[in-house]
Amino acid sequence: xxxxxQIVISEGPLPSADATPATGAGAWVVFEGVVRPEESGRVLxxxxxxxxEPMTTRELKHLxxxxxxxxxxxxxxxxxxxxxxxxxxxxxxxxVASAHRAEALAAxxxxxxxxxxxxxxxxxxxxxxx
Amino acid sequence: MTVTVxxxxxxxxxxGVRELxxxxxxxxxxxxxxxxxxxxxxxxxxPSLAASRLAVNHAFVAPDQTIAPTDEVALIGMVSGx
Numbered sequence: 001x002x003x004x005x006q007i008v009i010s011e012g013p014l015p016s017a018d019a020t021p022a023t024g025a026g027a028w029v030v031f032e033g034v035v036r037p038e039e040s041g042r043v044l045x046x047x048x049x050x051x052x053e054p055m056t057t058r059e060l061k062h063l064x065x066x067x068x069x070x071x072x073x074x075x076x077x078x079x080x081x082x083x084x085x086x087x088x089x090x091x092x093x094x095x096v097a098s099a100h101r102a103e104a105l106a107a108x109x110x111x112x113x114x115x116x117x118x119x120x121x122x123x124x125x126x127x128x129x130x
Numbered sequence: 131m132t133v134t135v136x137x138x139x140x141x142x143x144x145x146g147v148r149e150l151x152x153x154x155x156x157x158x159x160x161x162x163x164x165x166x167x168x169x170x171x172x173x174x175x176x177p178s179l180a181a182s183r184l185a186v187n188h189a190f191v192a193p194d195q196t197i198a199p200t201d202e203v204a205l206i207g208m209v210s211g212x
């Protein structure tokens with residue numbers, strides 16, 4: 001079964017989630033990464049994300065396809081910001097659908113771990129002045 | 131051969147530039163040789179290079195991949211997505 005794989009790279013903070021579970025899914029797990037208020041003990045105002053397109057999208061698609069196959073997912077959707085995202089706003093969303101919860105939860109952990117090691121995406125911290 | 135390497139994120143910040151032109155004497159130039167040339171040209175990148183990889187034309191390459199004069203070369207390291 002081929003999973004539905006979607007990759008969306010968009011400017012600024014992500015809009016509210018509006019995707020719905022794939023038909024027949026028993027588990028729909030949505031993880032959102034939110035910009036924290038501090039980094040390395042300093043007060044953060046925002047993160048500014050960089051991508052290297054089209055390689056970023058290609059690598060995310062490859063990783064999503066691999067994780068979907070390894071965990072038998074029905075669908076996987078990756079959304080990531082580029083540009084400025086203020087503290088408290090969402091910069092990353094991973095949504096996965098599967099028949100049962102175990103594989104969905106495991107897939108989310110695997111995808112994020114791998115993404116943080118290999119995918120060409122960078123965050124630059126914007127600190128509060130003073 | 132001179133190879134221009136694109137830099138991103140913390141590595142661009144460390145080097146103070148978004149791209150670095152390095153001289154590679156090996157013929158043909160390989161990805162490994164380009165990394166070595168980067169280390170020599172910009173010592174501030176040194177500690178991060180061991181965990182970095184080169185991308186050629188938007189794809190990761192093996193250390194022995196040869197680099198053509200028209201290739202787009204990028205240093206992919208210290209990634210921090212998510």
